[in-house]
Amino acid sequence: NQIMSQPNALLPQGKQPLFSFGVITDVQYADIPDGHSFLGVPRYYRNSLLVLQRAVKKWNNHQNISFSLNLGDIVDGKCPKDQSLNLVSKVIQEFKNFNGPVYHLIGNHCLYNLPRTKLLPLLSIPSVHPHAYYEFSPIPEYRFVILDGYDISAIGWPHDHPHTIQALNFLNEKNPNENKDSPNGLVNLEKRFVKFNGGVGKEQLKWLEKTLQEATKSNQKVIVCCHIPLDPGSTSKDSLLWNYDEVMDVIHEYDCVKVCLCGHDHKGGYSVDSHGVHHRVLEAALECPLGVDAFGYIDVFEDRLSLIGADGMASCEMVFNH
Numbered sequence: 483n484q485i486m487s488q489p490n491a492l493l494p495q496g497k498q499p500l501f502s503f504g505v506i507t508d509v510q511y512a513d514i515p516d517g518h519s520f521l522g523v524p525r526y527y528r529n530s531l532l533v534l535q536r537a538v539k540k541w542n543n544h545q546n547i548s549f550s551l552n553l554g555d556i557v558d559g560k561c562p563k564d565q566s567l568n569l570v571s572k573v574i575q576e577f578k579n580f581n582g583p584v585y586h587l588i589g590n591h592c593l594y595n596l597p598r599t600k601l602l603p604l605l606s607i608p609s610v611h612p613h614a615y616y617e618f619s620p621i622p623e624y625r626f627v628i629l630d631g632y633d634i635s636a637i638g639w640p641h642d643h644p645h646t647i648q649a650l651n652f653l654n655e656k657n658p659n660e661n662k663d664s665p666n667g668l669v670n671l672e673k674r675f676v677k678f679n680g681g682v683g684k685e686q687l688k689w690l691e692k693t694l695q696e697a698t699k700s701n702q703k704v705i706v707c708c709h710i711p712l713d714p715g716s717t718s719k720d721s722l723l724w725n726y727d728e729v730m731d732v733i734h735e736y737d738c739v740k741v742c743l744c745g746h747d748h749k750g751g752y753s754v755d756s757h758g759v760h761h762r763v764l765e766a767a768l769e770c771p772l773g774v775d776a777f778g779y780i781d782v783f784e785d786r787l788s789l790i791g792a793d794g795m796a797s798c799e800m801v802f803n804h
């Protein structure tokens with residue numbers, strides 16, 4: 483891809499980014515033949531590892547990528563479970579070939595393979611286990627807030643954990659189907675009440691509020707990341723966070739959040755919400771046919787983020803409104 487091999491090719495002359503970071507999502511690797519999604523979209527389970535390998539090579543060759551960000555789902559739920567530990571470790575090893583820190587988010591497919599207790603240490607998630615939300619600040623002017631979209635979830639917690647029970651009760655109340663992964667009969671935004679999504683719990687919401695207050699005091703701009711999309715305009719309705727509205731209400735109380743980056747909805751999407759926050763759902767590596775890529779890097783400026791995508795990942799200019 484021309485653009486990926488020419489750093490700053492799209493930038494106004496003389497404008498250097500404050501920093502740049504690599505992005506990839508939904509690798510969903512499995513050592514199984516190609517298949518398709520429930521709705522028939524082709525999925526290339528083995529090829530996705532090659533996409534990740536090419537991403538790491540591009541980020542390393544670029545030489546100015548400060549860190550990389552994986553927005554979740556590194557191994558597919560169809561991976562035979564006796565291979566889960568090996569394959570999760572194999573994909574993590576591919577990420578470790580990147581010459582810099584890698585920040586991981588967890589997704590539903592990660593949790594189909596391994597429980598949180600095993601998964602989080604393997605991903606070196608810098609949170610207080612078993613939580614998977616955390617924050618980091620690569621430069622004083624910017625803070626990244628990583629949300630755990632499977633905090634309240636019927637996937638990944640022990641079967642008798644309060645969060646599993648809360649999630650199952652919620653799904654029973656909201657989704658009448660026997661198969662709780664099916665949005666059949668649900669109308670419009672109700673379609674999000676399926677088991678492959680999840681929600682952000684009360685403690686995490688409080689933490690988000692506190693973190694955004696601190697960022698505001700420190701005059702920092704914030705990029706919020708979550709495997710599950712946060713704005714209906716950016717995604718299919720069946721791939722939205724259960725309580726996206728509660729999370730967005732907190733985010734909208736503050737002016738510091740400029741961009742939300744997500745995965746999960748493999749076709750990708752983009753919207754700007756009513757408060758001017760940009761929502762970019764990144765395209766999945768899993769759905770790249772042989773030789774095609776879907777990854778990118780983001781140049782960060784004082785007033786905007788510029789996503790430079792390869793092949794199936796659309797480039798995107800996200801200019802802040804204030």
Ligand SMILES: Nc1ccn([C@@H]2O[C@H](COP(=O)(O)O)[C@@H](O)[C@H]2O)c(=O)n1
Nearest residue numbers: 518519520521661663664665666678720
């Ligand atoms: N419209 C849909 C979509 C999904 N399901 C169920 O979810 C499972 C996962 O879907 P994928 O597209 O990610 O494979 C699928 O196996 C179905 O059980 C559904 O019922 N209706």
Ligand SMILES: O=P(O)(O)OC[C@H](O)CO
Nearest residue numbers: 590678720721746747748
């Ligand atoms: O990656 P999956 O298989 O959980 O699919 C999530 C999609 O957004 C469902 O439409």
